[in-house]
Amino acid sequence: MATSSNPPAPAHRTFEFFTSTQVKDANDLASSPSIFKNVQEISLVDSSSQGVVLADIHGTISILDRTFEPVTSWAAYPNGRTTHAVERKGILVTIGEEPSSRLPQLKVWDLEHLDKKSPNSTQPTLLRSAAIKTTQPHPVMCIALTSSLSHFALAMGDGTVLLYRHFDQSLFSGSALVKPRPVMEGTGEPVTGLGFNDPNEAGEMFLFIVSTTHVYSLPVGPKAKTQSPTVVDEIGTDLGCAAMHPTTGQMVVAKKEALYMCGPSVRGRSYAYEGEKTAAYVHGHYAITVSPPITATADSSHPTVRNFAARLFGSSARPTANPENSNIEDLEDAGPDISRVAVLDPELAFVAWRGAVSGGVKAVFAAPVPNSTALAPHVLTTRGNLVRLTEVPIQTMIQTMERQGRFVMALGLAKNRGVDEAGVAEIHREYGDYLYGKGDGDGAISQYIQTIGFVRPSYVIRKFLDAQRILNLVTYLQVLHSRGLANADHTTLLLNTYTKLKDVDRLDQFIKSEVQRPPTSAQGTDAPDSASSLPFDLDTAIRVCRQAGYFERAAYLAKKYTRHEEYLRIQVEDAENYKEALEYLRGMGEDATEGNMARYGRALLEHLPDETTNLLVELCSGALQPKPTAALDADFVDSPISARLLEPPTRSKEKPAKEKGKEEAKRRTLDDKPSMSSLSQTTSVVTSVVPSPARAPSPPPPPPPPSPRQFFAHFVAHSKQFVQFLERVAEKRWGQSVNSLGVVNINPPNRALASLESELPEQTAVWNTLLELYLTSAKEKTKAIGVLRSGGDTITGSLDVKLPFDTMHALILCSTFQFTDGLMLLWEQMGMYEDVLRFWMERALDPSIIPSSAGLDLESESKKASRRVLVHLEQYGPAHPHLYELVLRFLTSTSELLHRHSGDITKILDVIEREKIMPPLGVVQILARNGVASVGLVKAWLMTRINESRAEVESDRKLVESYRTETKAKLQEIAELSDPEHPRVFHVTRCATCGSSLDLPTIHFMCKHSYHQKCLPDQDIECPICARQHSVIREIRRTNERLADAHGVFMSSVADNGFEAVASAFGRGILNRKPDEDNSGISVVV
Secondary structure, three states: OOOOOOOOEOOOEEOOOEEEEEOOOOOOOOOOOHHHOOHHHEEEEEOOOOOEEEEEOOOEEEEEOOOOOEEEEEEOOOOOEEEEEEEEOOEEEEEEEOOOOOOOEEEEEEEEEEOOOOOOOOOEEEEEEEEOOOOOOOOEEEEEEOOOOOEEEEEEOOOOEEEEEOHHHHHHOOOOOOOOEEEEOOOOOOEEEEEEOOOOOOOOOEEEEEEOOOEEEEEOOOOOOOOOOEEEEOOOOOOOOEEEEOOOOEEEEEOOOEEEEEOOOOEEEEEEOOOOOOEEEEEOOEEEEEOOOEEOOOOOOOHHHHHHHHHHHOOOOOOOOOHHHOOHHHHHHHOOEEEEEEEEEOOOOEEEEEEEEEOOEEEEEEEEOOOOOOEEEEEEEOOOOEEEEEEOOHHHHHHHHHHOOOHHHHHHHHHHOOOOHHHHHHHHHHHHHHHHHOOOHHHHHHHHHOOEOOEOHHHHHHHHOOHHHHHHHHHHHHHHHHOOOOOHHHHHHHHHHHHHHOOHHHHHHHHOOOOOOOOEOOEOOOOOOOHHHOOOOHHHHHHHHHHHOOHHHHHHHHHHOOOHHHHHHHHHHHOOOHHHHHHHHHOOOHHHHHHHHHHHHHHHHHHOHHHHHHHHHHHHOOOOOOOOOOOOOHHHHOOHHHHHHHOOOOOOOOOOHHHHHHHHHHHOOOOOOOOHHHHHHHHHHHHHHOOOOOOOOOOOOOOOOOOHHHHHHHHOOOHHHHHHHHHHHHHHHHOEEEOOOOOEEEOOOOHHHHOOOOHHHHHHHHHHHHHHHHHHOHHHHHHHHHHHHOOOOEOOEOOOOOOOOOHHHHHHHHHHOOOHHHHHHHHHHOOOHHHHHHHHHHHHHOHHHOOOOOOOOHHHHHHHHHHHHHHHHHHHOOOOOHHHHHHHHHHOOOHHHHHHOHHHHHHHHHHHHHHOOOOHHHHHHHHOOOOOOOHHHHHHHHHHHHHHHHHHHHHHHHHHHHHHHHHHHHHHHHHHHHOOOOOOOOOOOEOOOOOOEOOOOEEEOOOOOEEEHHHOOOOOOOOHHHHHHHHHHHHHHHHHHHHHHOHHHHHHHHHHOHHHHHHHHHHOOOOOOOOOOOOOOOOOOO
């Protein structure tokens, strides 16, 4: 159970915001509407969207028009009576009694559609009809229906509460009416009120249940987690004294001492309003209470009763209200019974109207006002009189409150009733005038501040020009500036007041406060602060501050109004505040940062080398993210004096200056040209808003980051930072890096950027410079090797990871810095293997050319160099045989080399012979060119070569002789076969296919193979045995014929070895083929 211990609010203020008039019959202006004459037969009256619903004790329901004339009537409960009715969206739900059943009857009517099948032509369609079944028959005490028709609830006499879920779906579908579920079992405690609130922002909806002692709430929405009611408070009321307040979503519980507002989980505010209450109604924002009838006497304790008696009897008649001194007849003669009616606003805690009506109150309902669509509460008395309560205009209500000095209540009323901002500001102005007249300057200025934007500032300023109120004027002007509504005169006045007060702190705070100016046609809300709108000349102010030495104020003004050049000049040249300048550059965007770093980069590197290097890396790698700087410094914004100066004395809707400063700084563009990040953000916003066509063209690639080459000159005296700058730019911009072990890694974060043709010169410049810096440091030689190794193919294999640098530039650097390992790598990549060998040959022949050769053992260095020649020969020789001839000449150039490498010479000669690199005569010519080598050195080798040559000649001679003998035999055989006078005798007696004896018919071939005719395939004119051999020969000849026309293949063969190719062509008959030669194969005779 959730309860509230809040005591009732003070007694209500009473106003006359309603006027009461007697409603007359349309045909008889002297009497009330005729429909209400037999008021004792009326069972209920309620409002609906179709008109006033009236039900009588005979079971008839009528719909009344504006003049309270029946529009339609029908017998809803024949011979019975209607006890309850509620209407939503043209659907009328009624509860009634019929003689034929002891159970209450639930009926649902469609007021917008008539029942064509009914004999009564005005009867609406009956959608559903069902009996309300419970364990024991009990009457229905009260009902409730949601505005969406989704839920319907009713309470029985024993305290049972039934809930119909999905009530609307059962009405408009073919299914029967849903069965109710009891949500509260009967405990004997009667239920006196039911009500649903509209779903709140979280989609929660609750059923409120009021009994004589408790108020319960039950969640009934789709997100409800509990199925049992929860006690809200231990207060209750009588039947009819509870009603739902639609604007607050709370249940109004009327008791003798007060009105209580109960929410879903806790009791809300309560308002003290003494007096017995027999009924409570809700109309719009108001709650209407009705008291039981009492006798009107002039000496009543209640002023409403006294006033009613005075109007009824006049001042001379003063009946007594003491029953002890009067009998029954005297009481009747003393005056009629009256009922008090009060209209209260529970939200704003005032009584809008109270009065008395003759007799008791039968019902209170809403009905249209004549000539208007507005609804007004109507009070139907037990004597058949109908009183209309018409609300006065809202402006009249506000003026009434203002005349009584109830300005706070008037402001609440204006905001509650939706009065526009101008109207609310007018109330603040009048409230300010009221306080100003009472001498409350602080309270008055707080109200005038609320009128900024609606009341002319001069109206307020004239009231506070005297010296005693200057502090109030300062407060007003500060808020006027903070909202961007001040002009040059207001600024001048504010500065004069600061000067007069000698308040340097406030003057400084004013300079460093954010000014939000309303947008104009040429400048939107996102435009930066414009210096042209300032009440003073910005350039002059900055120059004067610089000349006077107020660099901080000058820098702030330049920074606030985006004078980038001025700000940087002040920070770097005047204040020497390099850190602030660097931070400002970081927030300017790529274009502005690029130009200013080119100008001030050297000075910044001199004082902040690491921080400046980091900024340059971010700039050149495209990772620079502008950081907007707030116009208000944190030191000033966070200080207590700032909060006191910038905030008005009373509550305001304006945001604090610090938050406003941050938001303004976010909107402000920090540079005249858009940065890369802003362009990308703009592109993303446009593409998300504009619908893309089916085949939208791809957007153009973003421009590359600034070139790092323009900043190289700044690092002349900062080689360490220079290396860091180049390495980090290469890694972040192109994903290229080399670690301390010389391992190169390339993983571009943006492949599109890295593949741009314009990026190649940048990459080359970076790695050329890095290579030079690596060579200047002995510790970075490993990285230099890694860079050079990745530049191309080496003898060890091809590397996929390549760094772009100028090979010739690298060659010059390695030569300049005498970096031998680098020279070797570059010569290998360029295929200059002969240069590698000659490099070591030169050192072997003259070791004195080695750098820093003083103190070295020249002979030992010569041996190392000659050994390197042989090592490289083993690497390069297999792919480049001509290098063996070069090394052979080198090893035989001096007697020392010849003696040192005599065994290596023998190996070289073996390779030359094995690979047929040179003929023996060529080797002899090389050895004989000088007097270093003797014939004895190669005597054994020459003898071996001569013997091999002789053996080859003898083998070739024997082969030629065998070919001649075979050719002669073949020619003899051909001649015999071609001679028709030389018969061929066949001695074969068996078939070559089946092996059996030959018998006629027999086929003989000239190849001396014979067959049965039946053993040969049809139409076969060749010997099957010889045909397989001849087919191979024919295929070879056809291949040679095709090769004769393949001139490209022949020319490539000639290029490799001309003599061998021509000789092979003649041997295969390619070059000596006759066009008319018969190549059909070997002839046969059958």
